[in-house]
Amino acid sequence: MSDDDILVEVRDLKVHFPIKRGVIFDRTVGHVKAVDGVDLRIPRGKTYGLVGESGCGKSTLGRALLQLTPPTDGQVVFDGVELTTLPAGKLRTMRRRMQMIFQDPMSSLDPRQNVESILTEGLQTHGIGKDRDDRRRIIGETLDAVGLPRWALSRYPHEFSGGQRQRIGIARALVLGPELIVADEPVSALDVSIQAQVVNLLDELQDSLGLTYLVIAHDLAVVRHISDMVGVMYLGALVEEAPSDRLYTEPLHPYTRALMSAVPVPDPDVEDRRERILLAGDLPSPANPPSGCRFHTRCPWAQPTRCADERPVLREIGASRVACHWAEQIASGELRPHKVSAEVVRPEGEGETPGVVSAPSEPGSYV
Amino acid sequence: MTITSGKKKQKIDRLAELAARDDERGVSLWQEAFRRLRRNPAAIVGAVILALFVVVAVVGPFLVPYSPTDTIGIRDGLIKPGVIPGIDGDHWLGLDHQGRDEFSRLVVGARQTLLVGVVSTLIGLAVGALIGGVAGAAAGLGGRWGRWIDSTLMRFIDMMLAMPSLLLAVSIAALLGASLTTVMIAVGVVSVPVFARLLRGSMISQANSDYVLAATSLGVRKPKIALTHVVPNSLAPVIVQATLTLATAIIEAAALSFLGLGNPDTSVPEWGVMLADAQQYLDIRPGLAVYPALGIIITALGFTLLGEAMREALDPKLRK
Numbered sequence: 191m192s193d194d195d196i197l198v199e200v201r202d203l204k205v206h207f208p209i210k211r212g213v214i215f216d217r218t219v220g221h222v223k224a225v226d227g228v229d230l231r232i233p234r235g236k237t238y239g240l241v242g243e244s245g246c247g248k249s250t251l252g253r254a255l256l257q258l259t260p261p262t263d264g265q266v267v268f269d270g271v272e273l274t275t276l277p278a279g280k281l282r283t284m285r286r287r288m289q290m291i292f293q294d295p296m297s298s299l300d301p302r303q304n305v306e307s308i309l310t311e312g313l314q315t316h317g318i319g320k321d322r323d324d325r326r327r328i329i330g331e332t333l334d335a336v337g338l339p340r341w342a343l344s345r346y347p348h349e350f351s352g353g354q355r356q357r358i359g360i361a362r363a364l365v366l367g368p369e370l371i372v373a374d375e376p377v378s379a380l381d382v383s384i385q386a387q388v389v390n391l392l393d394e395l396q397d398s399l400g401l402t403y404l405v406i407a408h409d410l411a412v413v414r415h416i417s418d419m420v421g422v423m424y425l426g427a428l429v430e431e432a433p434s435d436r437l438y439t440e441p442l443h444p445y446t447r448a449l450m451s452a453v454p455v456p457d458p459d460v461e462d463r464r465e466r467i468l469l470a471g472d473l474p475s476p477a478n479p480p481s482g483c484r485f486h487t488r489c490p491w492a493q494p495t496r497c498a499d500e501r502p503v504l505r506e507i508g509a510s511r512v513a514c515h516w517a518e519q520i521a522s523g524e525l526r527p528h529k530v531s532a533e534v535v536r537p538e539g540e541g542e543t544p545g546v547v548s549a550p551s552e553p554g555s556y557v
Numbered sequence: 558m559t560i561t562s563g564k565k566k567q568k569i570d571r572l573a574e575l576a577a578r579d580d581e582r583g584v585s586l587w588q589e590a591f592r593r594l595r596r597n598p599a600a601i602v603g604a605v606i607l608a609l610f611v612v613v614a615v616v617g618p619f620l621v622p623y624s625p626t627d628t629i630g631i632r633d634g635l636i637k638p639g640v641i642p643g644i645d646g647d648h649w650l651g652l653d654h655q656g657r658d659e660f661s662r663l664v665v666g667a668r669q670t671l672l673v674g675v676v677s678t679l680i681g682l683a684v685g686a687l688i689g690g691v692a693g694a695a696a697g698l699g700g701r702w703g704r705w706i707d708s709t710l711m712r713f714i715d716m717m718l719a720m721p722s723l724l725l726a727v728s729i730a731a732l733l734g735a736s737l738t739t740v741m742i743a744v745g746v747v748s749v750p751v752f753a754r755l756l757r758g759s760m761i762s763q764a765n766s767d768y769v770l771a772a773t774s775l776g777v778r779k780p781k782i783a784l785t786h787v788v789p790n791s792l793a794p795v796i797v798q799a800t801l802t803l804a805t806a807i808i809e810a811a812a813l814s815f816l817g818l819g820n821p822d823t824s825v826p827e828w829g830v831m832l833a834d835a836q837q838y839l840d841i842r843p844g845l846a847v848y849p850a851l852g853i854i855i856t857a858l859g860f861t862l863l864g865e866a867m868r869e870a871l872d873p874k875l876r877k
Contacts, residue, residue, distance in 0.1 A: 258770055283776070285776035288774075289775075292767050297766055297767045311777060344583045346586065359771075362771065
């Protein structure tokens, strides 16, 4: 794949939020490392799916990519333009080319604006359309594209159903004619029957308009359906990245394996025999992430060496990129999973250091 | 035949109505809130009370049977030590201790109450909204200066909040000297911190909402987002609070007058002063205290009922 085909490239992106305390005036006492060193590339016209449990930083990554949350460090290159150092005025102009779709269509639409006003706002901001009639024509075409009737124009968001509201949100993003759309949990607030409609709509729009998507979701089935490439995030970093089908059939990272083993199979016999990897404990605090591999505190394959003290980088194995020291050995079955006891995650500077993993027991005992 | 065609006609009308609905304009949030308000009996009762109160306050003084300052009772020799004439045909609520017609005083006093209530609430709303708006905008824009401005303003507001409201009003009234303007300022200042905190909090929560993020991602400038999205959406609780504050302002103004810190011009009857005067004659004519007290209570109730109903009508959580 040549570099010309890459629409967005994220290099070592970091978003750290200061933790503030203070009686009268705030002082910073630490940082929540929501995104801590992510590299990814999204080819033009393709869909990149981002999965991970809540709190892993995937939404923050999406927002930082669009410069809606200022990144602490790293670069975002959009079609050859570095966004993190772009002056505010130029960035605003660039925003026309990259739009966002939100999770909750109710809260992402201003309740006081009718649909026409919602859709006109972006057009006016970027000076698209000669006059009111021209803008109405553009808006009309967009409404047709997302499957909303023309009479929707004078209506207010609270008069629509959830699915229709999400279509309004999609129309607002589309009306500017963007190239990249970041969809943050675009269907998770919708009924299952409506989810399929919206996912299919996103698919159709990609085909007809050549859009590039970054889809953030926790629903693995949705991501698999829509994505060409899937990245798995854990505690602010990518642990694995692979073409969609490969990730689902051949997960390499222990965390991905655990995630995939949670996907139900629509066949009762297979479902009954399905091996489930239950992870012990909670997601550690991103304010005080574990040393070395962030997953080693919960990893059933964690080894006494390397895992706790050396942070793995993404390595290419076949078509995948995996951040695990032992990916090959795990894939070949040389390493067997063992039982992990849940640990109490302690705040920084209290108690013993985390990282004690109980001794390996016989294989399969985690089931 | 006639029946069928009648039914058919009904059906056609119904279809036409349904078809027409598609051309109908959408219902905005305010329209929707107003619809809900009209269906709420508490709102109707509150609105009726307030309408009566406003009519009495505006046109009442022109229609009263006697001048509120005319000491009829003394002139006619009706007032003797230990005797205050009660209700009779000429004087609907009797005479007060100086022989003035109680009913006329009550009606004329309503105007004073309305004036003080509305003006002092407007003072509180204007100053409070200004402080709250600046603090909210500063907090929203962020940066070192934004946070500093916000913190400084809010600590000042906290100091005002820390003082009991009546004590604060009494101190201001005592400091500025008794006058009508003083009463309005004192009662107005007391409500400043509530409006300031409310608008600031409301603005900050709106500024963190997804539709503001959506507007940012469209490329809209921050000041425009603040004016077109954040401020209009932050106003609903402030408007509700203003209605509720009218009730407390009326009570506080009466309390100041009661304590002798009200309007020194005795030619203008005032419910709080009437209440204060009446307490010496409670054993002879308890009615003299009851009438102005009822006036204060019913008016405050009217504002409270309407305010609470507006709160419900505008509450997004109750919206279906």
